[in-house]
Amino acid sequence: MAETNTPEPQRDDVLANEEDLEKALCVLAGSDPENCSYSRGYVKRQAVFACNTCTPNAAEPAGICLACANKCHDGHDIFELYTKRNFRCDCGNNKFRDFQCQLIPAKDNENVKNLYSHNFSGCYCTCDRPYPDPDDQVNDEMIQCVVCEDWFHTRHLHCTMVEPEELLEMVCEACMNKAPFLWTYAAQFAVVSEKDEKVDVEGEERLQHSSAITNEAPSTSLECKKQEGAETRSLPCKRSHDEMTDSSGKSKTTACKLKDIQAQNVERPRRGAVFWPCSWRSELCTCISCKRAYVAAQVHFLMDESDSVLAYENRGLDEPFGQHPLMAVTSSMTRVQQLEFIYGYKELTAAITAFFHQCAAEKKVVTAEAVHQLFEELQARKRRRTNAGYQ
Structure with missing residues (x-):
């Protein structure tokens, strides 16, 4: 193998880049x-x-x-x-x-x-600027609010950021105020920054001992993905027949989870965007009164865990398009296969970068068919090199 002055990419970096590209491609894969x-x-x-x-x-x-x-x-x-x-x-x-x-x-x-x-x-955030913004010299990522679906610069969220891998869904301050009952849940279940680690641990323990089926609150998006597609959760306010009726068979008043939290007098400052852990939607009360509140605030979709962008991306992974070569990296690879992937990664990323630059220059949308064709050409190129090596 020819020597090169370019440092070899670490496998963790390879997998991180693969996950970013996978996420972007799944947005297209989930649509026709x-x-x-x-x-x-x-x-x-x-x-x-x-x-x-x-x-x-x-x-x-x-x-x-x-x-x-x-x-x-x-x-x-x-x-x-x-x-x-x-x-x-x-x-x-x-x-x-x-x-x-x-x-x-x-x-x-x-x-x-x-x-x-x-x-x-073409404008985003409270600053009402385009993305990318030619006049903005700050290298700042943007995060989407799950309620209004607008995108915000992290510096305009008016809250202390946590590590990106710990985030699943974010609700901006304006949307929190439109559905103020969410502040009550935020005091119990929202993700907080590292400097508030003690509060975060307490909140996580409350989440683990709540009515959610899961025994742990995952801290990373990869763990969230596994739970999102593999587990069936019960409704927080679901009650058995015996629980809902008294000795005479008459219906009892269904307990409201929101009122239970309010009774604990847990307070949280009502300012800034709020970040939520993986299972937060399953924690929302679904009693009749709360359902009416969701509809009135136009956030009824929060009761549906399949509404999330993560669930949409996971559906894209289930499509044949989601099984492209870059997604085939697994822990079952042999060491030889892992090294082969790492050494081929540079060529692959160069081809992908050129592909996106060409699409941008020609003002063309990155389509599923075009991505398919790109990987087919890369596979064909690899086969030609392999066949030449055996001649």
Whole structure:
């Protein structure tokens, strides 16, 4: 093997980069790249895009599905909005003037249940700036609120950050105030920073001894993924028939978990964004009174654990697309296979980087088919080298 002055990547770094790419690709894998999603109505969660060519910033906001981004808006100035919940494809409706959808031409004039934000104009956070921002010299990651689905710079969350691997879902301060009962849960279950480690341990113990089925509160996103797909949780307020009826058979008042927490007089400052552990949704009370409160605050989707972006990404992993070569790295590899992967990683990342740069230069959306083709070409290249080595 030829000598090189480039340091060999550590396997932990390789796996970390693999996980980042896997997450990005799963956003596309969970949506249909061929068929417009309009006929499915307001899709529970899907990848959504906006087209600056057809609906520029000054126009009404509109969103299009993955298939329309691929088929109808090829060559247009498109930007990705990651995922949106309960969204119906706008491609070709009245917001697009004379432009017609090539996949489903006949559509309603507008989708009245769609929710739009400044994201559809390419702006994010409380600072209302684009991403990436050419005028911002601060290297700051952005995190999405699970309620409003806007993206925020970490420095604008007005809270002490914790390590990224400890985060699963975040609710911004504005959304916490729109559903103020969440502050009560935050005092019990929210993730806190390292300097508040003592409080965090106490909160974790309360979470472990609560009504959730899980015995531990995972601290990393990888552990969360395992639990999210593998476990079945019971509703916090689920009661047996005997518990819900008295000796005469009459119904008792169902206990409210929120009131139980409020009775403990646990306080938390009502400021800043809040980060939540893996099982926090299963901790929310689902008694009739609380359900009404979720609906009134328009956060009823929090009762659905499959609503999360993580659950959407996991569905993408279950698709054939989720089984591409980069995702095949497992602990069952032999040492020879591990080394082969590490030495081939540099070439692989170079090819992927060139691929994304080309898409950006040509203003093309990164589609599932294009990624498929990229990996097929890399596999073919590897086979040619292998065959040449045996000749």
